[in-house]
Each structure stands twice: as structure tokens, then as C-alpha cells.
Amino acid sequence: xxxxxxxxxxxxxxxxxxxxxxxxxxxxxxxxxxxxxxxxxxxxxxxxxxxxxxxxxxxxxxxxxxxxxxxxxxxxxxxxxxxxxxxxxxxxxxxxxxxxxxxxxxxxxxxxxxxxxxxxxxxxxxxxxxxxxxxxxxxxxxxxxxxxxxxxxxxxxxxxxxxxxxxxxxxxxxxxxxxxxxxxxxxxxxxxxxxxxxxxxxxxxxxxxxxxxxxxxxxxxxxxxxxxxxxxxxxxxxxxxxxxxxxxxxxxxxxxxxxxxxxxxxxxxxxxxxxxxxxxxxxxxxxxxxxxxxxxxxxxxxxxxxxxxxxxxxxxxxxxxx
Amino acid sequence: xxxxxxxxxxxxxxxxxxxxxxxxxxxxxxxxxxxxxxxxxxxxxxxxxxxxxxxxxxxxxxxxxxxxxxxxxxxxxxxxxxxxxxxxxxxxxxxxxxxxxxxxxxxxxxxxxxxxxxxxxxxxxxxxxxxxxxxxxxxxxxxxxxxxxxxxxxxxxxxxxxxxxxxxxxxxxxxxxxxxxxxxxxxxxxxxxxxxxxxxxxxxxxxxxxxxxxxxxxxxxxxxxxxxxxxxxxxxxxxxxxxxxxxxxxxxxxxxxxxxxxxxxxxxxxxxxxxxxxxxxxxxxxxxxxxxxxxxxxxxxxxxxxxxxxxxxxxxxxxxxx
DNA sequence: CTGAAAGCGCTTACAG
DNA sequence: CTGAAAGCGCTTACAG
Numbered sequence: 001x002x003x004x005x006x007x008x009x010x011x012x013x014x015x016x017x018x019x020x021x022x023x024x025x026x027x028x029x030x031x032x033x034x035x036x037x038x039x040x041x042x043x044x045x046x047x048x049x050x051x052x053x054x055x056x057x058x059x060x061x062x063x064x065x066x067x068x069x070x071x072x073x074x075x076x077x078x079x080x081x082x083x084x085x086x087x088x089x090x091x092x093x094x095x096x097x098x099x100x101x102x103x104x105x106x107x108x109x110x111x112x113x114x115x116x117x118x119x120x121x122x123x124x125x126x127x128x129x130x131x132x133x134x135x136x137x138x139x140x141x142x143x144x145x146x147x148x149x150x151x152x153x154x155x156x157x158x159x160x161x162x163x164x165x166x167x168x169x170x171x172x173x174x175x176x177x178x179x180x181x182x183x184x185x186x187x188x189x190x191x192x193x194x195x196x197x198x199x200x201x202x203x204x205x206x207x208x209x210x211x212x213x214x215x216x217x218x219x220x221x222x223x224x225x226x227x228x229x230x231x232x233x234x235x236x237x238x239x240x241x242x243x244x245x246x247x248x249x250x251x252x253x254x255x256x257x258x259x260x261x262x263x264x265x266x267x268x269x270x271x272x273x274x275x276x277x278x279x280x281x282x283x284x285x286x287x288x289x290x291x292x293x294x295x296x297x298x299x300x301x302x303x304x305x306x307x308x309x310x311x312x313x314x315x316x317x318x319x320x321x322x
Numbered sequence: 323x324x325x326x327x328x329x330x331x332x333x334x335x336x337x338x339x340x341x342x343x344x345x346x347x348x349x350x351x352x353x354x355x356x357x358x359x360x361x362x363x364x365x366x367x368x369x370x371x372x373x374x375x376x377x378x379x380x381x382x383x384x385x386x387x388x389x390x391x392x393x394x395x396x397x398x399x400x401x402x403x404x405x406x407x408x409x410x411x412x413x414x415x416x417x418x419x420x421x422x423x424x425x426x427x428x429x430x431x432x433x434x435x436x437x438x439x440x441x442x443x444x445x446x447x448x449x450x451x452x453x454x455x456x457x458x459x460x461x462x463x464x465x466x467x468x469x470x471x472x473x474x475x476x477x478x479x480x481x482x483x484x485x486x487x488x489x490x491x492x493x494x495x496x497x498x499x500x501x502x503x504x505x506x507x508x509x510x511x512x513x514x515x516x517x518x519x520x521x522x523x524x525x526x527x528x529x530x531x532x533x534x535x536x537x538x539x540x541x542x543x544x545x546x547x548x549x550x551x552x553x554x555x556x557x558x559x560x561x562x563x564x565x566x567x568x569x570x571x572x573x574x575x576x577x578x579x580x581x582x583x584x585x586x587x588x589x590x591x592x593x594x595x596x597x598x599x600x601x602x603x604x605x606x607x608x609x610x611x612x613x614x615x616x617x618x619x620x621x622x623x624x625x626x627x628x629x630x631x632x633x634x635x636x637x638x639x640x641x642x643x644x
Numbered sequence: 645c646t647g648a649a650a651g652c653g654c655t656t657a658c659a660g
Numbered sequence: 661c662t663g664a665a666a667g668c669g670c671t672t673a674c675a676g
Contacts, residue, residue: 003669014647019671026672027645049435050381051669054372055652064416070401072591075391082391082418091432093383094416096404110413113371214595243595250597269394273536273565273592275572325653336663341655348656349661373653377668 002043010039022047059115062296065095065107066122072240072268073285074122077141080289081120088297090117101125108134118296121145137299141292144185150299152292152310156186156265159281159314160193163235163263166279168201170261170322172233175203176224178210178217178245180237187212190237190265206231210241217244225252225260232260239264239271242278242321262321276320284312324365332361344369381437384618387417387429388444394562394590395607396444399463402611403442410619412439423447430456440618443467459621463614466507472621474614474632478508478587481603481636482515485557485585488601490523492583492644494555497525498546500532500539500567502559509534512559512587528553532563539566547574547582554582561586561593564600564643584643598642606634 004022008015013032020026021036028036039045053059064081066074082092093111097104104125111119118137128146131138140151167175177194180187191207198205206228210217217236221244224231236242242264246256254260256276264271267282291310298305326344330337335354342348343358350358361367375381386403388396404414415433419426426447433441440459450468453460462473489497499516502509513529520527528550532539539558543566546553558564564586571578578584578598586593589604613632620627 004671005669015670016647016649016672017645020646023671029645032645046431046435048376048669049432050372050376050437051652052671053652054370054376054654054669055671057652059372061415068401069391069397069404070591072394072397075394075397078416079390079392079418082416086418091436092416094386094400094404094414096401096408109368110371113368114413115372240595246597247595247599269392269536270592270595273562273569273596275568275597277569326655327653337654338656338663338665339661342662345655351661354661370653373668374655375668376653376670377655379668 001048002045004045004047006043007036007039007045010043011035053115057115058117058300060089061091061093061114061116062293062300063093063095063107063111063116063119064122065097065104065119067099068096069094072270073142073238073266076268076285077122077289080286081293084290084293084297088293090297097123097125099123099125105130112136117300120292120296137296139292139296139299141288142186147308150295150305150308150310152288152295152312153186154283154288154312155314156189157193157196159265159283159316160190160235161197162314162316163265163281164194164197166263166316166318166322167233167235167261168197168203170233170257172261173203174228174230175205175233175235176228176231177205177207177235178220178224178237178241179207180210180212180241182209184212187237194235204230210237210244212238212241214240214244214247217241218247219244221245221248222252225249225254234260234262236262236264239266239268239278239280242280243270243274246274246278246321257321267315267317271317271319274321279319279322280317282315282317284314288312323370324367326367326369328365329358329361329367332365333357375437379437380439380622382411383413383415383436383438384615384622385415385417385429385433385438385441386444387419387426387441389421390418391416394592395464395560395588398590398607399444399611402608403615406612406615406619410615412619419445419447421445421447427452434458439622442614442618459618461614461618461621463610464508469630472617472627472630472632474610474617474634475508476605476610477633477636478511479515479518481587481605481638482512482557483519484636484638485587485603486516486519488585488638488640488644489555489557489583490519490525492555492579494583495525496550496552497527497555497557498550498553499527499529499557500542500546500559500563501529502532502534502563504531506534509559516557526552532559532566534560534563536562536566536569539563540569541566543567543570544574547571547576556582556584558584558586561588561590561600561602564602565592565596568596568600568643578643589637589639593639593641596643601641601644602639604637604639606636610634 095107124143210220264280271278417429444463446465586602593600
């Protein structure tokens with residue numbers, strides 16, 4: 001591959017002026033400019049980005065740290081991040097942390113070493129201080145890490161309220177909520193929304209923990225339907241959880257929506273594929289990812305951010321399970 | 323961050339000997355070694371990988387180019403690639419090409435610029451020559467690009483034969499195949515397997531193109547069930563296709579498996595979540611990804627490869643739809 | 645407007 | 661066994 005030296009030689013100028021035209025910085029005579037352009041063209045030269053990175057301490061790469069790309073919530077998020085990054089000329093490094101502290105730290109070290117420009121976090125295994133120590137532009141996506149880190153989440157509580165109201169509107173009188181893991185902010189918010197509505201309406205209810213996992217959800221739902229046979233409406237903490245509920249209902253010969261109404265949360269593609277199609281509270285997953293990427297790039301490029309905290313609206317989608 | 327200079331100063335040696343202990347290369351006296359180690363420790367020094375990359379022309383990064391991470395076949399593949407890469411100390415750059423020539427080329431330029439060490443391709447928009455010109459270690463995953471590029475695929479034809487035989491064994495007498503896009507090797511192979519079995523058994527059949535897309539599959543299946551009401555067995559070219567078939571059956575009040583038996587292909591998590599659970603031909607997706615990554619790293623590190631072509635076995639999983 | 649030089653943080657012949 | 665020096669391919673003060 002041609003280097004800046006080759007171009008300089010061919011254009012009969014110094015490497016400094018080649019660099020100047022490359023970066024559009026400093027004075028360059030029209031003639032020099034023309035010669036350099038021609039030389040670049042004829043050598044089909046492209047500047048070596050590693051050399052640039054070494055000097056500038058900026059790599060044009062951003063890290064996307066998530067628990068597991070295999071979880072159906074993340075591919076769309078990753079896609080959005082990558083799309084935005086790509087249009088702004090950034091490259092995305094993918095990191096599956098499995099929420100393990102050691103793995104996350106190892107990734108951070110490696111990324112920092114590579115002069116990564118910033119990181120989007122959908123995990124929060126480490127403490128707020130650990131993240132601060134990184135001293136890197138960051139965005140917290142679907143998580144909250146601290147007030148000083150720009151954050152993008154959905155209106156989880158609001159969505160949970162709407163889902164619960166929806167079940168009541170459909171005539172349910174005994175509600176169950178299969179919540180996500182305690183301590184995970186999104187799960188906690190959804191739980192709060194559910195509780196607020198059932199308490200306000202004084203409706204009977206039961207809450208069980210399904211950890212956002214399908215197998216766990218299926219097992220918990222089996223138990224639920226056996227122990228609380230009066231339950232006629234289920235708010236699942238996620239669409240994957242809801243899929244588990246549907247399997248359990250099927251095994252126990254409970255009909256959805258005839259015997260039990262069911263609504264999920266997330267709006268992942270899965271919901272549409274299920275039969276009957278799953279009612280859900282749809283998050284703007286792509287928008288969340290795209291916004292995070294834009295916020296990160298703004299930080300990197302030292303542009304002002306309008307706000308440090310974005311809560312994106314959710315949308316109730318009534319399909320066939322309610 | 324501390325540099326090699328700082329370490330050298332602190333250890334009272336030259337940067338050359340620090341580099342020697344860092345790389346475990348060349349002679350270093352025990353004492354020097356000890357001093358350097360201590361200095362590294364006390365400064366918590368880690369070598370700057372960008373500087374290393376610049377000199378070595380090797381970045382420790384590999385590119386994963388796929389059409390769209392949002393397609394449920396790819397997350398597990400990406401996860402496997404990332405896991406293996408990570409254990410060997412490599413970092414993965416994610417690229418969604420949408421099968422667009424221009425995008426793919428742009429990615430390649432950017433990756434090459436960054437001294438990427440190798441690329442795993444699950445796309446094949448460009449010509450074989452374009453790939454050769456890259457002059458980079460490569461592996462073709464779930465695609466075939468050329469004989470000189472190591473390739474990892476599944477036994478697609480064999481799996482299709484088994485799926486078709488399975489439908490026949492379950493008593494089906496009029497089979498339909500909803501195939502994937504023509505020209506895509508995996509889809510073609512599955513089609514061939516289907517045809518081989520139906521012709522051999524002289525069983526009535528019809529083939530329609532569903533492009534591996536759920537909406538398309540649903541529409542095509544609706545048409546299928548209306549036009550060919552005798553069809554009692556469907557081999558869907560992918561699990562996503564099968565999900566579309568299930569939706570169409572539901573709308574038209576065809577019962578699965580009572581009226582129509584259905585089997586998919588891929589073994590993605592979706593299949594287990596459907597009700598009834600989807601019978602399918604399971605590919606070892608994770609293994610394919612892991613093997614590709616290992617093959618790529620072998621090439622990068624100039625180790626011998628046992629073979630240029632790997633066809634991994636598939637497994638028929640009879641669940642509730644047959 | 646332009647070039648020589650130093651520097652980004654490493655590695656590796658080359659002498660000694 | 662060790663260090664001074666050149667070089668990987670850029671960028672940017674600094675003189676002129």
C-alpha cells in the first residue's frame with residue numbers, strides 16, 4: 001500500500017503538505033493541492049488509520065458491551081448502533097460480557113488499549129466508580145449507571161401501567177405478573193407500574209419472578225396456573241417470558257386468550273411470530289440504539305447534548321393474546 | 323498511561339530490553355528481567371496496542387461481515403465467533419452489509435486500513451476476485467465463495483432429505499416446500515434434497531419461493547393452502563419460514579399437526595418458543611461459528627489447517643408440528 | 645504557503 | 661546480555 005511518503009514524492013512536495021490537504025488544515029497553494037490530489041488518485045492512496053490513531057489517540061471505534069447478543073432484545077439494538085456508527089464513520093467492536101465482572105474489565109482494558117473512542121453499555125456489572133475510572137465517553141443504554149452518564153431507556157413504568165390497565169379493560173379480574181430479575185432497573189420499573197395499577201384498582205394479584213428466561217418462565221407459569229387457578233390475566237415482564245407462559249398454558253390446556261389473557265413487553269420480532277400473536281408493550285428498540293450511538297458520538301466530538309436522560313415512549317400493541 | 327519509556331527509566335534499562343521482556347524474545351539477564359517486571363507492576367503498565375499494530379501490521383482484530391444481525395440465524399453465530407476470538411485474544415468488529423456491494427466494499431476498505439487480521443464472511447455479494455484482491459485471511463461461513471477459501475457449512479442437502487423423509491414417515495402424501503432464495507447455496511441444497519426424496523418416492527409435491535422471510539412465507543403459505551388444499555406436509559426452508567406457515571395455517575383454520583405436518587430448518591431458539599413447538603433440522607450454529615473463528619485464527623497464525631472444507635452434521639428434531 | 649524535524653509508543657536489526 | 665538508532669505511517673508546532 002502506498003504511504004504518505006510516496007504521495008509526497010510523486011507530487012513533489014513534503015509529507016507535511018500532503019498531510020495538510022488530507023486533513024484540509026493549514027494553508028496549501030492551489031497548485032500543490034492539485035498535484036497532491038493527482039498523486040493520491042494515481043497511487044490510489046488511502047491514509048493509514050493506525051498511524052493516525054497512534055498520533056491522535058483516537059481510533060474511530062466504539063465499543064458495544066452487552067450481556068449476550070443471543071438474547072433477542074439485543075440484535076436490533078446492535079444493528080441500530082452499528083448503522084449510526086457506520087454513517088458517522090465509526091466502527092463497532094462487539095463485546096458479550098455475560099454480566100461477568102472479570103470479562104467486562106478485561107474488555108475495557110483491551111478497548112482502552114486500542115484507543116477506543118467511547119463505549120455503549122447495556123450492562124452494569126461494575127460499580128459506578130469503575131466506569132468513571134475508564135475516563136471515556138459512555139452512554140448507558142437500557143440501564144442506569146449514574147446521573148453523570150447519559151442514559152437512554154424506555155418508559156418502563158408507564159408501559160407496565162398501560163399493559164395492566166389493558167388486561168383490566170379486557171375483563172381480567174385476577175392478575176399475575178411474571179417479573180424480571182430484582183435489581184435490574186427495567187424489571188423493577190415494570191413491577192412498580194403493575195403494582196401501582198392493581199393497588200389503585202384493588203384487584204387481586206400475584207407476582208412471581210421469571211428472570212426474563214423462557215425456561216424459567218414456563219416452569220413458573222406452570223406453577224402459577226396450578227396454584228392460582230383463578231388467574232385470568234398475565235402481564236409478562238418480557239416477550240420471551242410471555243413465550244414461556246404460552247408454552248405452559250398449552251401444556252395445561254389453558255386457552256389464550258379465552259381462558260387467560262396475556263401481554264408481554266419489548267416488542268421483539270418473536271411476538272409477531274407466535275400463534276396467537278402476542279400483545280405487548282413495544283419499545284422503540286432501534287430508536288434507543290440509534291439515539292445512544294448519536295449521543296456517544298456527540299460526546300466524542302465534544303458537541304453539546306440537549307439532555308443527559310432520555311426516556312423513550314412505549315406503545316401498547318394489542319394483538320391476539322388479549 | 324505509562325509508556326515503555328517510563329518503565330525503562332524506572333527499571334534503569336533501555337526501552338529495547340523492556341520490549342524484550344514484554345515479548346519474551348532475545349536475551350535478558352535475570353536481574354534486568356526482575357527490575358523490568360517490578361517497574362511494570364508498580365506503574366501498572368500495559369503496552370499500547372496501537373503502537374504495536376503500527377509496527378507489526380497486525381491489529382488483533384477480526385471482522386465479522388454478515389447481512390443483518392437482526393436475522394435470528396446470526397446472533398448465535400456472532401456469539402460463537404466472538405467467544406473464540408476473545409479466548410485467543412482477538413477483538414471482533416461487527417459489520418452489517420445488507421448484502422449490498424457498496425457497503426461491503428466500504429467495510430473492507432475501512433477494515434484493511436485498520437490492519438484487520440482476517441475476515442469471516444457470511445455474505446457473498448462481491449465476486450471471488452474482489453475477495454482475493456483483499457489479500458487477507460478469510461473464512462466463508464454458511465456460504466461458498468471459492469475453493470481456495472476455507473469454508474464451513476452444514477449438511478444442507480442431507481438435512482433436507484431427512485426432513486422430507488420424516489414428513490413421509492408421518493404419513494404425508496402431498497408435500498410442499500417453501501424454499502429460500504434461488505442462487506443462495508444453502509437454499510438450493512435444501513431444495514435439491516427435497517426434490518431428490520419426492521422424486522425417488524414418486525410423491526406429489528409443489529415448490530414455492532418464500533425468500534426466507536416470515537411475511538413472504540405467510541403470504542405464500544396462504545396461497546398454498548388455498549390453491550393446493552391437498553397438501554398435508556410442508557417442509558419450510560427455514561424456521562422463520564415455518565413460523566410464517568404457522569400463522570397462515572392459523573388464519574385459515576388448518577390445524578398443525580392434525581391437518582398439516584410442518585418441519586423447518588435451522589434450529590434457532592424461535593422454534594422452541596412456538597406453540598406447537600416446531601420440528602426442525604437443527605444446524606450446529608454455535609459450532610459453525612466457533613469452527614470458523616478457529617480456522618481464521620489458524621490462518622492468521624500460519625498454522626496448518628486439516629481441511630479447506632467443513633460440512634457439519636445436522637440433526638432432525640421432531641417436536642410437536644409433525 | 646512550505647519543509648525539516650520531532651513525536652505518537654512500540655519493535656528489531658545492528659553493534660558492542 | 662544490552663543500548664542507540666531507525667523505522668512503522670502519520671500530524672503538528674516551528675521556522676522560514
